[in-house]
Amino acid sequence: MNTSLLEYISTIIPKENLFVEEPMNQRTTFRTGGNAEILIEVETEEQLKQLIIFLNKIEEEYHIIGNGSNLLIGDRGIRGAILQIGSRMxxxxxxxxxxxxxxxxxxxxxxxxxxxxxxxxxxxxxxxxxxxxxxxxxxxxxxxxxxxxxxxxxxxxxxxxxxxxxxxxxxxxxxxxxxxxxxxxxxxxxxxxxxxxxxxxxxxxxxxxxxxxxxxQPLEFPSAGSTFKRPEGHFSGKLIMEAGLKGLQIGGAQVSEKHCGFVINRDHATSADILEVIRTVQDRVFENAGVKLEMEVICLGDF
Ligand SMILES: Cc1cc2nc3c(=O)[nH]c(=O)nc-3n(C[C@H](O)[C@H](O)[C@H](O)COP(=O)(O)OP(=O)(O)OC[C@H]3O[C@@H](n4cnc5c(N)ncnc54)[C@H](O)[C@@H]3O)c2cc1C
The missing domain is CATH 3.30.465.10 (Uridine Diphospho-n-acetylenolpyruvylglucosamine Reductase; domain 3)
Known part of the structure; x- marks a missing residue:
């Protein structure tokens, strides 16, 4: 994001609500992900309105987030602006x-x-x-x-x-x-x-x-809760367990041993590790049970 855009945004948003190159591992419960070019903690409807109109006008990408508890952010970060609707609203x-x-x-x-x-x-x-x-x-x-x-x-x-x-x-x-x-x-x-x-x-x-x-639930490890949606007529945790994937680990990411429906950040995982575990689980469950597991977690940014 170029400096003149930043300057304009700082006329709408107080300095303390504006974060440049913000590490998204501090803003997501998975505790992974690269930097957001700019992150704005939105405080009022008026600020939000001005931001949205401005960002649309200059065709700059933006994403809305809340507490980041259902998000997997790419390790290479997110271009554009993140507008966080959090404790200030x-x-x-x-x-x-x-x-x-x-x-x-x-x-x-x-x-x-x-x-x-x-x-x-x-x-x-x-x-x-x-x-x-x-x-x-x-x-x-x-x-x-x-x-x-x-x-x-x-x-x-x-x-x-x-x-x-x-x-x-x-x-x-x-x-x-x-x-x-x-x-x-x-x-x-x-x-x-x-x-x-x-x-x-x-x-x-x-x-x-x-x-x-x-x-x-494996609340002692970072995660985004249930990684997959519940497939009709099944439980994802059970399907994953039956496919022999309990404890499957790639890099620092793991299928939780406590609850197979959770992919956890076991030990300094990257988002790429987590995504690889997710893809492996989807493939192996499909091979084993013919069920397609759909992600509940939302991916954002560049992986
Ligand atoms: C340990 C753990 C346990 C969990 N247990 C559950 C559970 O039992 N049930 C369950 O359903 N989920 C669960 N979750 C997942 C998650 O907490 C929920 O999906 C939650 O509702 C996401 O809220 P958030 O504010 O963190 O949204 P984020 O993760 O920040 O965003 C999620 C989506 O909502 C959008 N969004 C967020 N705020 C706004 C807004 N103000 N306006 C427009 N769009 C917005 C984002 O763009 C994104 O698409 C769990 C997660 C963890 C880490």
Whole structure:
């Protein structure tokens, strides 16, 4: 990115929110990946609008990220700008049984806020390490819960910088997908409808699910959670285990010995190591069971 563009961006964005040649291994839960040419921590809708309009006008590539917990970034980095919707856009408000929250709020904070207000429906989300924006885009889910069960309205910014309000139907929620990814919208704010509950029971459920995660998932190693989508009628972890791939290691990346559905950064892995494990798993599972495993993790940048 040339210096005059950078100078222009720094007239829109405060210096402390602007990061040049930012190592993406510091911004993703896989802890791998090269540098982003420029990373901007977006603070307001107005900043975002000006940035999007400007970047579109000069035909500069940009990507939106949340907490980087479902991303595999190439070792050779990412060209263009990364716009991060994170803690600087994390308002939390409650109106009766409705919560309105900024896209940058972490799901753990959101679930704790719901529990504090005796609201039930977000217990499942408390252990998912993403932002609300990322969770809505991915229709994140766990233990029988999914974002689509609670989301009623989503405020987004379009590619042209316009604000739209999408209702539940317009969101076209599907398994680990929604309309947002195809349309290139940016999630700004989300309205969720919850139910009044017993605070003790809500907290007990969250704690039970947290223990289940600790017991079953390799949380002691960097990862992006389940690497593959659940194939219809199967479990990816089981298919991977049956293909004899438990513990398969290439470079520093490994099929977790604790949960085969997770590819982990076992020991200073590169993104290329992780991708090679993923491709090997896809090939071998297909040979063994005839099932095509589709990645849930999203690849960005140059590998
Ligand atoms: C240990 C671990 C456990 C996990 N467990 C689960 C689980 O149980 N269930 C589950 O579903 N997932 C799980 N995940 C995956 C991940 O946490 C979720 O997919 C999460 O919703 C991603 O949110 P994020 O903010 O990190 O998004 P990112 O990874 O930053 O981005 C993911 C996608 O969302 C887009 N995006 C992010 N924010 C916005 C925004 N504001 N507007 C528009 N687009 C946006 C990005 O462009 C990208 O396409 C787990 C991950 C880890 C590391």
């Amino acid at each position: 994390s308002k939390l408000e409650v109106y009766g049984t409705t919560i309105v929250a900024g896209a940058g709020v972490l799901l753990s904070q959101l679930a704790a806020f719901a529990a504090k207000n005796k609201l039930s429906g977000l217990e499942f989300a408390s252990g998912i390490p993403g932002t609300l924006g990322g969770a809505v885009v991915m229709n994140a889910g766990a233990y029988g819960g999914e974002m689509c069960q609670v989301v009623t309205k989503v405020k987004v910014m379009t590619y042209e910088g316009e604000i739209l309000e999408l209702d539940h139907e317009t969101m076209e929620f599907q398994y680990r997908n929604s309309v947002i990814r195809n349309k290139k919208f940016v999630v700004l704010e989300v309205e969720m409808s919850l139910e009044l509950g017993d605070q003790k029971e809500i907290l007990a459920k969250m704690s039970e699910l947290s223990s289940a995660r600790k017991e079953k």
